[in-house]
Amino acid sequence: xxxxxxxxxxxxxxxxxxxxxxxxxxxxxxxxxxxxxxxxxxxxxxxxxxxxxxxxxxxxxxxxxxxxxxxxxxxxxxxxxxxxxxxxxxxxxxxxxxxxxxxxxxxxxxxxxxxxxxxxxxxxxxxxxxxxxxxxxxxxxxxxxxxxxxxxxxxxxxxxxxxxxxxxxxxxxxxxxxxxxxxxxxxxxxxxxxxxxxxxxxxxxxxxxxxxxxxxxxxxxxxxxxxxxxxxxxxxxxxxxxxxxxxxxxxxxxxxxxxxxxxxxxxxxxxxxxxxxxxxxxxxxxxxxxxxxxxxxxxxxxxxxxxxxxxxxxxxxxxxxxxxxxxxxxxxxxxxxxxxxxxxxxxx
Numbered sequence: 226x227x228x229x230x231x232x233x234x235x236x237x238x239x240x241x242x243x244x245x246x247x248x249x250x251x252x253x254x255x256x257x258x259x260x261x262x263x264x265x266x267x268x269x270x271x272x273x274x275x276x277x278x279x280x281x282x283x284x285x286x287x288x289x290x291x292x293x294x295x296x297x298x299x300x301x302x303x304x305x306x307x308x309x310x311x312x313x314x315x316x317x318x319x320x321x322x323x324x325x326x327x328x329x330x331x332x333x334x335x336x337x338x339x340x341x342x343x344x345x346x347x348x349x350x351x352x353x354x355x356x357x358x359x360x361x362x363x364x365x366x367x368x369x370x371x372x373x374x375x376x377x378x379x380x381x382x383x384x385x386x387x388x389x390x391x392x393x394x395x396x397x398x399x400x401x402x403x404x405x406x407x408x409x410x411x412x413x414x415x416x417x418x419x420x421x422x423x424x425x426x427x428x429x430x431x432x433x434x435x436x437x438x439x440x441x442x443x444x445x446x447x448x449x450x451x452x453x454x455x456x457x458x459x460x461x462x463x464x465x466x467x468x469x470x471x472x473x474x475x476x477x478x479x480x481x482x483x484x485x486x487x488x489x490x491x492x493x494x495x496x497x498x499x500x501x502x503x504x505x506x507x508x509x510x511x512x513x514x515x516x517x518x519x520x521x522x523x524x525x526x527x528x529x530x531x532x533x534x535x536x537x538x539x540x541x542x543x544x545x546x547x548x549x550x551x552x553x554x555x556x557x558x559x560x561x562x563x564x565x566x567x568x569x570x571x572x573x
Contacts, residue, residue, distance in 0.1 A: 235335035245361055248335070249342045253349065253356045258320045258378065263357040271357075272323065276377040281312035281324060287367035290508045294418075295411045298337055300439045301370070302344025307467065309374035310352050311518040314387075315463035318378035320445065322355045326371040328364035329505045341370075352445060382457075384522070389460035389479035393523040396458075396532065400442050400491040401468055403509065405514025406499050407431065407438030419439040441518045447537070454531045458522035467515040470544075470565040473551060475523065482545035485512070491539040493521035512553065513566045 237245055243542050262270035271278070285291060285305050293301075306323060313320040325345055329338065349356055354374070414426040428435055445465075451458065460479055462471045468485075476483050490511045500507040523544055524532065532538055542554075552560040 233334075235529040237329070237331070237333070237335055237338070237563055240335065244282040245335075245338070246272075249338060250356060253323055253346060255355050256263075256353060257355045259321055260355045260357055263355060271375070272376050275379075275527040277318075277380050277383060279313055279316045279318045279376045279383070280373065281309055282371065282373040283309050283312070285372075287369065292411075292415070293368070294415050296439060299341040299344035299347075302341040302346075302473075303440055304344075304351065305346040305370045305372050306345055306348035306354070306374075307441050307443045307518060309372045309440075310348075310354065310445065311463045311465070311520075313374050314443050314445055314448065315461050315520060316376065316378065317382050317448055317451075317458065317461060318376035319448070320354050320374055320376045320443075321353055321377040322357045323349065324358040324373045325356060326360040326362075328362050328369040330364045330367055333368065352443065384461040385456045386460050386462055386475055386478040387480075388458075389475055389481050389544050390525070390543050391546050392479055392526050393544040393546055394526055394529060394532075394540050395472070395483060395521070395523055395544060396445050396538050397464070397468070397491065397519055397521050397541050398538055399517070399519040400493045400496070401517045401519060402463060402511035402514045403434050403437040403491075403493050403496050404441060404518075405510055406496055406503070406505075407434035407436070408516075409503060409505075410434055410499065411438065431495070431499060432498060433493060438516065441516060443518055444520045447520050450535075450537060452562065454528075454532055454535075455522055456528050458524055461520060461522035464517045464519045464521055465515055467485070467513045467566065468517075468521065469512045470515075471521050472563060473565045475521070476544075476547070476551050479523075479544070479549050480532065482547050482549040483542055483551045483563070484544040484545055484549075484554050484560075488556050489539060489541040491541070495503035509551075512563070 259271050259273050261272050291301055310320045410431045417424055458477050462474055464471050472483055487508050492507055492511055497507050500510055551563045553563045554560055
């Protein structure tokens with residue numbers, strides 16, 4: 226496809242704040258019965274009747290959480306919704322609404338924001354959530370996105386981080402580590418491009434990893450799956466900062482220890498191949514890489530028969546007494562203390 230070297234650029238200043246909001250949100254429809262009033266008033270109005278409400282907020286900042294050198298704006302919009310919907314899933318709740326706020330510099334024309342909101346709209350439709358509000362303002366340094374996600378659940382359904390018990394099984398959905406390696410591939414191709422702007426990356430061999438980085442998916446299906454299996458997790462968290470970090474969170478909040486088994490980690494074959502190419506240990510990537518947005522949870526050991534052999538879920542360890550500590554059990558059956566070496570938004 227031939228790139229348009231002179232794309233249309235409409236200054237945001239031409240619309241003003243309220244005109245911009247109207248323009249970007251005019252095609253969003255309300256689909257949730259709990260959304261009484263969305264965009265267009267001083268505040269949204271929600272009615273959850275006898276349900277409990279769960280709320281989560283995340284910031285995505287250019288240069289910290291994303292690099293527009295290789296992240297398309299449409300993918301960024303989609304991902305900004307997914308990372309928040311994932312937090313609602315981690316409470317075993319159903320996502321229902323989002324608000325989106327952006328701070329944007331004058332280097333972004335209206336057409337760029339339209340692309341961003343296309344991705345947001347696609348995610349909203351995919352996950353059946355209503356966009357009910359937000360804010361826009363100017364930025365001196367680039368693009369900042371803040372998304373708040375709202376969800377609902379019966380009180381009996383909600384799962385916290387602090388309910389894991391000694392002997393509980395540790396379970397993860399999907400596979401892990403792929404998003405991190407996708408980022409490494411994109412960073413490598415960016416460096417090649419900076420040296421030779423005429424080079425065109427061939428990403429076919431890395432398609433799955435790159436997709437996991439640029440277009441992750443929230444595991445809304447796990448709640449339904451566990452309900453069908455008649456399993457209620459005792460503790461749950463999503464894997465945004467890395468498996469080791471999330472395990473440490475569960476252990477600290479629940480007052481337990483853990484044995485994580487290296488040979489049980491679910492790794493995609495493409496991840497293993499690319500780790501060899503980059504000369505990086507796949508286990509290190511799996512336990513420390515972030516942004517997988519899979520769900521990590523604990524279940525009573527009595528539920529083992531319900532979950533064994535399920536292709537969507539993998540038992541990767543078990544909880545122990547707190548005094549035993551948190552360990553990685555290697556393939557050689559050696560115990561290594563597990564440390565949280567995942568993403569730290571403050572220190573980065």
